[in-house]
Amino acid sequence: xxxxxxxxxxxxxLTKILAPYQKEAQKAAQDKxxxxxxxxxxxxxxAMSKLDRAITAKIxxxxxxxxxxxxxxxxxxxAAQ
Numbered sequence: 001x002x003x004x005x006x007x008x009x010x011x012x013x014l015t016k017i018l019a020p021y022q023k024e025a026q027k028a029a030q031d032k033x034x035x036x037x038x039x040x041x042x043x044x045x046x047a048m049s050k051l052d053r054a055i056t057a058k059i060x061x062x063x064x065x066x067x068x069x070x071x072x073x074x075x076x077x078x079a080a081q
Contacts, residue, residue, distance in 0.1 A: 001022060005021075009021075014046055015046075015049075016045050016046045016048075016049040016050075017042045017043070017045065017046050020042070020045065021042055024038060024041060024042060025038065028041075
């Protein structure tokens with residue numbers, strides 16, 4: 001563990017890289033994965049997490065708008081089918 005790296009990842013709000021980076025580094029070393037591919041994997045995990053949170057926030061915001069209540073329910077029920 002590198003304390004400086006942990007602090008930097010936290011300050012940049014890269015929380016999805018912070019948790020698995022050591023485990024992913026060990027796996028990359030065992031599988032002889034290049035440092036570029038290791039970094040790409042970590043960045044992909046972070047990007048997918050941020051995208052998921054953004055979509056969730058937009059859905060939550062859309063649900064809370066009074067004029068969209070009916071449309072959001074309709075879209076959610078249509079998507080579930």
